[in-house]
Amino acid sequence: MSASAAARPPAPESAGGRDTSRPVPFPRAARAVFDLALEGMVWSRRSLLMAILLGLPIAFGLLFRGIIVSRLPPRMTAFDLYGFVIAIYYIRNALPLAALFYATALIADEADGRTITYLLTRPVRRGAILFGKFAAYLVTTACLTLPAVVVSFFLLTTTRGWTGVGARVPDLFRDLGVVVLTLLAYGAFFTLMGVLLRRPVIPGLLFLFVWELVANLPGYMPRLTITAYVRSLIRHRPPDEGLAEIFGQVLPAALCLEALGAMIVVFLGAAAWIFASREYVLEQ
Amino acid sequence: MTRSRTVVLGSALIVGAGALVALGAIYLDPARAAVGPLPPQALSLPAGTRFVMGLDVKRFVASPFYTRYSSAAGASARPQAFAELEEKTGLNPERDIDQVYVAGGQVPSGPRGADGLVVVTGRFDRYKVARAIETERKGVTSKTVQGITVYLFNEDRSGRGTGAVAFLDDSTIVLGAQSAVEQTVAARARGDVPLRSNTMLLGLIEGVKPGSTFWMVGDQTLLANLPKTIPAPGGPGSSQSLELPALKSLVVTGDLDPQVSLDLTGDTADEAAAKNLADVVRGLVALASLQANQKPELKQLASAVSVSTEATRVHVAARFPYELLDSIQPRSAPASASQPSSTP
Numbered sequence: 001m002s003a004s005a006a007a008r009p010p011a012p013e014s015a016g017g018r019d020t021s022r023p024v025p026f027p028r029a030a031r032a033v034f035d036l037a038l039e040g041m042v043w044s045r046r047s048l049l050m051a052i053l054l055g056l057p058i059a060f061g062l063l064f065r066g067i068i069v070s071r072l073p074p075r076m077t078a079f080d081l082y083g084f085v086i087a088i089y090y091i092r093n094a095l096p097l098a099a100l101f102y103a104t105a106l107i108a109d110e111a112d113g114r115t116i117t118y119l120l121t122r123p124v125r126r127g128a129i130l131f132g133k134f135a136a137y138l139v140t141t142a143c144l145t146l147p148a149v150v151v152s153f154f155l156l157t158t159t160r161g162w163t164g165v166g167a168r169v170p171d172l173f174r175d176l177g178v179v180v181l182t183l184l185a186y187g188a189f190f191t192l193m194g195v196l197l198r199r200p201v202i203p204g205l206l207f208l209f210v211w212e213l214v215a216n217l218p219g220y221m222p223r224l225t226i227t228a229y230v231r232s233l234i235r236h237r238p239p240d241e242g243l244a245e246i247f248g249q250v251l252p253a254a255l256c257l258e259a260l261g262a263m264i265v266v267f268l269g270a271a272a273w274i275f276a277s278r279e280y281v282l283e284q
Numbered sequence: 285m286t287r288s289r290t291v292v293l294g295s296a297l298i299v300g301a302g303a304l305v306a307l308g309a310i311y312l313d314p315a316r317a318a319v320g321p322l323p324p325q326a327l328s329l330p331a332g333t334r335f336v337m338g339l340d341v342k343r344f345v346a347s348p349f350y351t352r353y354s355s356a357a358g359a360s361a362r363p364q365a366f367a368e369l370e371e372k373t374g375l376n377p378e379r380d381i382d383q384v385y386v387a388g389g390q391v392p393s394g395p396r397g398a399d400g401l402v403v404v405t406g407r408f409d410r411y412k413v414a415r416a417i418e419t420e421r422k423g424v425t426s427k428t429v430q431g432i433t434v435y436l437f438n439e440d441r442s443g444r445g446t447g448a449v450a451f452l453d454d455s456t457i458v459l460g461a462q463s464a465v466e467q468t469v470a471a472r473a474r475g476d477v478p479l480r481s482n483t484m485l486l487g488l489i490e491g492v493k494p495g496s497t498f499w500m501v502g503d504q505t506l507l508a509n510l511p512k513t514i515p516a517p518g519g520p521g522s523s524q525s526l527e528l529p530a531l532k533s534l535v536v537t538g539d540l541d542p543q544v545s546l547d548l549t550g551d552t553a554d555e556a557a558a559k560n561l562a563d564v565v566r567g568l569v570a571l572a573s574l575q576a577n578q579k580p581e582l583k584q585l586a587s588a589v590s591v592s593t594e595a596t597r598v599h600v601a602a603r604f605p606y607e608l609l610d611s612i613q614p615r616s617a618p619a620s621a622s623q624p625s626s627t628p
Contacts, residue, residue, distance in 0.1 A: 035286075038288045038289075038292070039286055039287070039288045041288075042287070042288035042291050042292070043287055043288065043291075080545075080603065139292060142295075143291060143292050143295035143296075144295075146295065146298075146299045147295050147298035147299055147302075150298060150299055150302030150303075150306075151298070151302070153302070153306075154302065154305070160541075162309060165306075165309045166309040166310040166311070166312070166495075167493055167495045169306040169307070169309055169310045172302075172306055173303075173306070176299070232594070237590060237592050237599060237601055238590075249559075249592065249593055250592045250593055250594035250595075250599070251594075252594065252595040253594075
């Protein structure tokens with residue numbers, strides 16, 4: 001031990017033996033925030049609503065098997081229907097909406113509930129708070145979505161027996177991966193909106209249902225959206241109408257993965273930087 | 285364990301169980317074969333094969349397409365032909381044939397230069413079939429290749445026939461050009477799998493959706509013979525034509541139940557060619573839509589086709605419900621009109 005180190009006053013220690021003059025290490029802090037946020041997120045009214053929204057295809061699958069398939073002439077195969085559920089329902093609508101309502105609230109809820117003070121006064125880095133909450137969001141939404149996708153797959157594709165189901169399985173695994181990637185990409189974007197804007201839900205809805213329509217335009221414009229990349233990664237191509245039918249394009253998978261990866265890193269990095277440097281003044 | 289952890293664990297268990305069942309479905313699926321939909325015996329096909337087509341006869345016979353249109357085409361002729369075939373060979377195609385594969389090289393170079401091959405798998409009475417081959421037609425001779433009897437049709441003095449047929453094993457018949465049949469028989473007897481060396485074609489076959497009722501793959505050698513242009517939609521007398529980009533490969537898969545589904549994937553030289561080809565197809569579909577004023581059923585036909593591109597690939601997906609196919613058929617067919625509609 002050097003002389004200077006020996007002369008330094010002893011670091012204040014808590015009962016656990018941690019150096020209290022320094023913030024809690026990032027992984028430990030993020031894990032603690034994750035545990036706390038997960039408990040709050042999974043058992044919440046929002047999650048109940050999202051569970052209904054994301055689990056709707058299961059109810060539809062049961063209805064299809066029980067009633068529709070036996071009474072109506074099938075206009076599309078059951079696998080086409082599954083593809084429609086994935087491409088139109090989950091990828092284009094339900095998952096972005098789930099990401100919007102969860103991710104924009106990661107920090108905004110704490111500010112609105114005036115509990116952010118308690119969070120920020122703890123000896124943890126702000127980046128760890130954001131990371132832990134984002135991880136909790138991802139786990140919560142994935143827990144609600146992935147089982148629903150798996151159950152929907154088996155409900156819809158086994159309508160006429162198990163023959164040929166094996167051939168569809170690669171699509172299931174691909175869909176599960178794309179679902180997680182969609183939650184990550186939109187989650188990162190809406191997390192950034194959540195720390196950037198005071199009321200992020202309306203701009204988020206405008207982004208989803210106005211700006212994302214750019215994906216149906218010709219040329220390079222679709223590359224300015226998130227949906228064009230996630231749509232291109234799945235193999236289901238339900239028939240479109242209007243502009244989408246005329247100009248619909250599928251981007252190369254490698255480009256999609258690179259673009260989505262870059263978006264996730266940039267959006268989360270920007271969100272962490274803004275959250276770390278922003279001063280939160282609570283309204284009295 | 286906290287409540288949230290219980291939810292996460294339950295969710296993970298569902299996904300995990302689903303993944304296991306899915307993997308089991310892959311392993312146990314009867315559509316599994318040696319390479320894609322090809323059975324092991326078809327790997328004895330010559331390495332120079334440029335295209336392969338397949339038809340799942342069981343699925344085809346069970347499809348609404350077969351039940352609707354086979355009876356509509358001639359209610360008496362078909363069973364009679366099948367009855368005669370069954371009487372002579374003991375073979376009922378609807379019952380005994382499982383799969384039919386058609387393979388070929390480039391282009392026939394003459395009456396005896398065709399190198400097409402047909403591989404039929406199913407359950408055969410070898411004695412009856414062999415006897416029918418020997419007695420039903422004149423000019424049938426036979427020779428032995430690697431211990432397997434090959435029947436030759438119209439063998440000339442140089443020992444070449446216009447066609448040949450042989451049993452690869454009890455459940456597989458190969459017929460077609462003599463040289464190709466002999467190559468296949470010899471390779472099978474030696475245990476060779478020449479088609480394995482055709483990695484390009486095998487790659488395409490592996491991409492075929494297993495369980496398809498019919499499918500076809502072809503590489504650029506075959507596709508080089510496709511027309512380069514098609515007449516522009518200017519009507520008769522129009523001098524313009526649409527230029528079609530060259531295709532490097534083509535994969536077609538289709539199903540007939542519960543509707544006629546067709547998926548075509550063409551690989552072009554570059555992204556621009558893919559977009560060009562997709563535009564041509566979209567243009568044709570749009571033209572069909574424009575005809576909807578005169579023929580309303582064409583509107584449905586146009587909306588049944590979707591076109592998309594993915595880098596150098598063009599995907600065309602078509603879904604035709606039987607009601608739509610019925611509506612665009614000539615009204616004069618009384619047999620089809622008498623078919624009960626599936627709509628309630």
